[in-house]
Amino acid sequence: MTDSTSPFDLVVVGGGPAGTYTAWRAKTGEVAAGSPLPPDPAQRRILLLESSGRIGGRLDSIVAPGTEGLVAEFGGMGFTNGDTIFSALVRKVFNIPSHSFVVNQNLVYLRGVRLPASALAANPAALPYGLSDAERQIVQGRGPMALVAWAAERLIPGCTSFTTRRQWDEAMAGVTFDGLPLRDIGFWNFLLMNFSNEAFSLVHDSSGHYFEVANWNCAEALPWLFLEGSPYYTLDAGYDTLPQTLAEAYIAAGGKLALDATVRSVTAGPADAGLLVNGGPGQGVAARRVVLALPRRALQMIAPGSVVLNTPAMQQRIRSVTGQRVMKLFLTFAVPWWTQLNPPIVSGSSATDLPLGQCWYFTATNGGDSLLMAAYNDTLATTFWEGLAFGPRYPTQAPNPLPEWTALAPSQAMVAEVMRQLELLHGVPLPQPTGAAWRDWSSDPFGGAFHTWNVGVDVPAVEEAMLMPDPAVPLHICGDAYSSDQGWTEGAFATAERVVQRHLGIAAPGWH
Numbered sequence: 001m002t003d004s005t006s007p008f009d010l011v012v013v014g015g016g017p018a019g020t021y022t023a024w025r026a027k028t029g030e031v032a033a034g035s036p037l038p039p040d041p042a043q044r045r046i047l048l049l050e051s052s053g054r055i056g057g058r059l060d061s062i063v064a065p066g067t068e069g070l071v072a073e074f075g076g077m078g079f080t081n082g083d084t085i086f087s088a089l090v091r092k093v094f095n096i097p098s099h100s101f102v103v104n105q106n107l108v109y110l111r112g113v114r115l116p117a118s119a120l121a122a123n124p125a126a127l128p129y130g131l132s133d134a135e136r137q138i139v140q141g142r143g144p145m146a147l148v149a150w151a152a153e154r155l156i157p158g159c160t161s162f163t164t165r166r167q168w169d170e171a172m173a174g175v176t177f178d179g180l181p182l183r184d185i186g187f188w189n190f191l192l193m194n195f196s197n198e199a200f201s202l203v204h205d206s207s208g209h210y211f212e213v214a215n216w217n218c219a220e221a222l223p224w225l226f227l228e229g230s231p232y233y234t235l236d237a238g239y240d241t242l243p244q245t246l247a248e249a250y251i252a253a254g255g256k257l258a259l260d261a262t263v264r265s266v267t268a269g270p271a272d273a274g275l276l277v278n279g280g281p282g283q284g285v286a287a288r289r290v291v292l293a294l295p296r297r298a299l300q301m302i303a304p305g306s307v308v309l310n311t312p313a314m315q316q317r318i319r320s321v322t323g324q325r326v327m328k329l330f331l332t333f334a335v336p337w338w339t340q341l342n343p344p345i346v347s348g349s350s351a352t353d354l355p356l357g358q359c360w361y362f363t364a365t366n367g368g369d370s371l372l373m374a375a376y377n378d379t380l381a382t383t384f385w386e387g388l389a390f391g392p393r394y395p396t397q398a399p400n401p402l403p404e405w406t407a408l409a410p411s412q413a414m415v416a417e418v419m420r421q422l423e424l425l426h427g428v429p430l431p432q433p434t435g436a437a438w439r440d441w442s443s444d445p446f447g448g449a450f451h452t453w454n455v456g457v458d459v460p461a462v463e464e465a466m467l468m469p470d471p472a473v474p475l476h477i478c479g480d481a482y483s484s485d486q487g488w489t490e491g492a493f494a495t496a497e498r499v500v501q502r503h504l505g506i507a508a509p510g511w512h
């Protein structure tokens with residue numbers, strides 16, 4: 001990795017969506033006047049460094065053993081038409097095969113009561129929650145999320161029909177709740193000031209996830225929740241094929257990539273280069289400009305000893321988001337037993353207040369070996385599974401498991417407990433799985449699957465400052481963690497595009 005001859009024009013750190021997008025755009029885009037990059041793409045010396053052995057970051061797609069190509073998505077799995085950069089890359093630039101996928105809820109199992117998910121809206125009186133008459137009326141015909149919509153509409157009439165972030169920002173300007181601007185109120189606090197704890201528990205439990213209604217910045221949580229579009233699409237060969245396609249296009253254009261190259265710090269460079277990027281297999285490289293396409297924990301790991309990142313102001317900005325724990329555990333079965341339930345389940349999800357959270361069904365078209373995302377949970381529930389992570393691994397019996405799958409084998413104790421909770425959720429005895437794999441995104445260098453803005457943070461100011469924290473140092477930060485689209489790959493692309501246009505002098509792309 002050492003290159004003593006001349007500094008790179010640009011070093012990008014992080015081979016997730018934000019890093020691969022930045023590297024590809026910087027290598028192939030047309031420069032505008034004043035760009036720090038050479039006008040001729042062939043002359044641009046760009047290096048992408050990734051600490052792991054693979055491209056993709058928090059997108060990680062593995063074909064499940066024994067199945068006819070069913071893909072287990074351990075990280076991100078879906079996009080909507082509202083994800084404009086993602087959709088354009090898939091449909092206009094690279095023509096990556098994609099398909100829509102069903103996100104309907106089938107069953108819920110709450111406080112020991114099993115119900116079809118349709119009962120959540122159809123019969124609120126049957127729900128094992130002590131809702132007031134008024135709360136029951138809100139849920140009637142619409143489901144538990146109508147409670148959140150009701151609270152939002154009380155604050156900003158018409159807001160749940162907004163289709164753009166701009167509409168939200170204009171409507172929220174000057175709005176206060178309990179005498180405070182929305183950014184200074186936690187979302188959980190806001191909800192409990194509007195309805196009962198029983199109603200809040202119903203909202204939280206029936207989704208199987210907690211982080212969405214956790215105590216994050218109310219001014220971000222509201223638009224985030226209500227701007228989520230539909231329908232959902234995914235990529236046929238796996239969600240991580242998009243960053244991998246970006247990396248391939250970047251390399252084909254002459255860009256350089258080093259895998260297994262962990263950056264330890266970024267320090268002041270020699271006179272002809274702004275910065276030194278330290279770490280990886282060599283001694284490090286000199287760079288005129290550096291983009292760190294990294295989430296909070298990864299930034300904190302390289303901050304000691306790094307320029308800009310080690311200043312008190314920057315430490316505070318880095319801490320302005322919280323990494324939310326999430327785990328996914330997949331099981332394979334010789335037959336899709338869920339299609340034999342009454343009524344049968346083919347696709348979509350079910351949810352419970354048990355620690356497994358949500359499960360999702362992926363049925364083989366030939367009715368053979370199929371895939372179940374058997375547990376998908378967050379925050380406190382994730383720590384439940386951490387406590388069962390030790391002991392002998394669950395063996396995958398399905399033929400020809402990929403090494404990536406086998407490397408993620410959970411403990412036998414974990415699989416036994418998931419099966420016990422699946423039987424409670426579905427109300428029938430279940431066959432033994434033929435394989436298992438799991439991933440908890442709280443480990444280094446991710447520190448969580450999603451990030452949420454903390455209460456009290458001036459988000460537009462921090463989001464902007466991260467793109468170039470110090471005007472005197474050619475160092476930039478992008479990625480979904482510090483975006484207004486957290487938890488979505490679109491947030492990674494949007495912040496990367498801002499860095500590319502504003503600070504690398506690359507013209508806006510014709511396809512977007």
Ligand SMILES: Cc1cc2nc3c(=O)[nH]c(=O)nc-3n(C[C@H](O)[C@H](O)[C@H](O)COP(=O)(O)OP(=O)(O)OC[C@H]3O[C@@H](n4cnc5c(N)ncnc54)[C@H](O)[C@@H]3O)c2cc1C
Pocket residue numbers: 013014015016017018019049050051052055056057058059074075076077078079261262263264293294295298302326328441445446448449450478479480481486487488489490491492
């Ligand atoms: C469980 C889960 C579900 C999700 N669901 C969806 C979804 O349905 N749809 C959607 O669009 N998005 C979803 N997401 C979010 C999506 O994965 C992220 O938005 C996206 O991966 C962010 O990209 P990034 O480049 O900002 O960061 P990352 O993907 O985290 O990439 C950062 C990269 O930097 C590397 N790195 C870290 N430290 C160093 C270092 N010191 N040196 C070199 N390299 C380093 C990492 O190995 C990694 O490859 C989900 C994520 C998870 C985990």
